[in-house]
Amino acid sequence: MFGRSFKLFNLFGFEVSIDLSWLIIAVLVSWSLAAGLFPYLYHGLTPQTYWVMGIVGAVGLFLSVIFHEFCHSVVARRLGLPMKGITLFIFGGVAEMGDEPPSAKVEFLMAIAGPLSSFGLAAIFYLIYGQGKAAGWPLPVYGVIRYLSYINVLLAVFNLLPAFPLDGGRVLRSILWGAWNDLRRATRVSAMIGSGFGVLLIVMGVLQFIGGEFIAGLWWFLIGMFIRGAAQMSYQQVLMRNALQGEPVRRFMNPHPITAPASITVEHLVEDYIYKYHFKMFPVLDDDKLVGFITTRQVKEVPREQWSQVTIGEVASSGSHENTISPGVDAVAALALMHKTGNSRLLVVEGNHLVGILTLKDLMKFLSLKVELEQE
Ligand SMILES: [Zn+2]
Incomplete structure (x- = not known):
């Protein structure tokens, strides 16, 4: 699932790449919106309109994720941490770090920057939606903008879950790291919570699938797999880094x-x-x-x-x-x-x-x- 990514464009010196898994997600998102959410929220539009809205919504989500990751990278660079680029993975993105953050404080600021920026973007979209609706814009236009406002809130909240390596998990790790002064222990505990959270989502996904909620079940399952895999991978990386650090x-x-x-x-x-x-x-x-x-x-x-x-x-x-x-x-x-x-x-x-x-x-x-x- 990971690894096959290709370069998209350069954004102020950050290379933005996309993982192949994102293409599958783009189709899933467009379909969920065009066949599910938009017809449910807004009645009486043609199927073609729902599909155009769905595709625009998926592109908007994609740009919102890039913006979120971009804000992580800008803060990191400001704090003197070299960032290689941004890769969009299955759900959300991953800003690639050359090194672990040098201190708990740097990690905290870097991690919190993403969710804060998503909340900010949500507020901006919500203002535009309110203005547009009042000004009599067509329903499909302000409908998509309203969706983008909600999805950015969702993005912020999801990333704030205390499951390492999600942003919330990084915030948790930085707090534990600051308290214990032991990066390895802080990572182990945060990764265990992250991994457990992933398993919980997988189980919920399976239960929903059995209960006939196929689309929702599939989403929970995929996100759970992603979180669990990422938590384990991050812990192994920290172990490796710790073992080799300072050894010429x-x-x-x-x-x-x-x-x-x-x-x-x-x-x-x-x-x-x-x-x-x-x-x-x-x-x-x-x-x-x-x-x-x-x-x-x-x-x-x-x-x-x-x-x-x-x-x-x-x-x-x-x-x-x-x-x-x-x-x-x-x-x-x-x-x-x-x-x-x-x-x-x-x-x-x-x-x-x-x-x-x-x-x-x-x-x-x-x-x-x-x-x-x-x-x-
Ligand atoms: Zn983030």
Whole structure:
């Protein structure tokens, strides 16, 4: 459900992406409005009008969610927290943080900004609705505006539920964090409440479904699944961050990686390195100096009949920010780089010299040991 997102546009330097799940939601919302809510509230319009209202309502909801997330991001940036962008997920959005908030106070302000902005937007829509109705605007126009006013109240209230990682859960976590001065414990308790809340919604959804309330049941079920999954994921992220924070890359790297000399042929590399060690990437050295790296993909691009003539020094790529890291960097940053680029092996480089290689596998082994040993 998560992960397949594509970029929509840039808003004051924030990249706005949409998760594929949102398209399903857009159809569900339009349909719920056009076939359910609008005919129920406003009588005597044509089906086409209800559908146009439904689609406009769904787009309005979408923009309201972007506005909500945007306000989180603006406050975060003001408080000095780098924000990567905004991704719209199944219900609501997620403003992507580079790091955990530095303090309980920052997290509190960031979290509360979203619901407050939704309440503000609701008030604005309500004023426009009142003016429009008094001025004699057509029913479908002020009807949709009234809906947008209500949906923003709903958005604010829903996000204020004390279920981490919803905004209300973040507010709760920041209060617990401030009181206990222990981020991990505060996260664990908030995530447990969030997860329990998700289960409750799922059960309610199933009960409603059995009772014949199919659409409402489906909504409760989906939202419950979302909250439960997000709560568990956030707690795991905090655990990972806690375990790796302050640990330099040097601690996890293999200081004696298998390297290949630049002078050998591609054929030699395939026979004596790739088939022997089963790695997809090898650092390439000229004497002691790092030339770059060679991957199985680059090998495949060399025509087979040239394998015995071409040296790997000729086809190796030089290292880039995508796959090199220095030994003193925090391991959290290394993990983030792997996550971002999809490279599970990083060259650890100091100046022109290769000092080691860092693999995702080694990081994960360390993490699972640490979690196993320190779990309460
Ligand atoms: Zn929010």
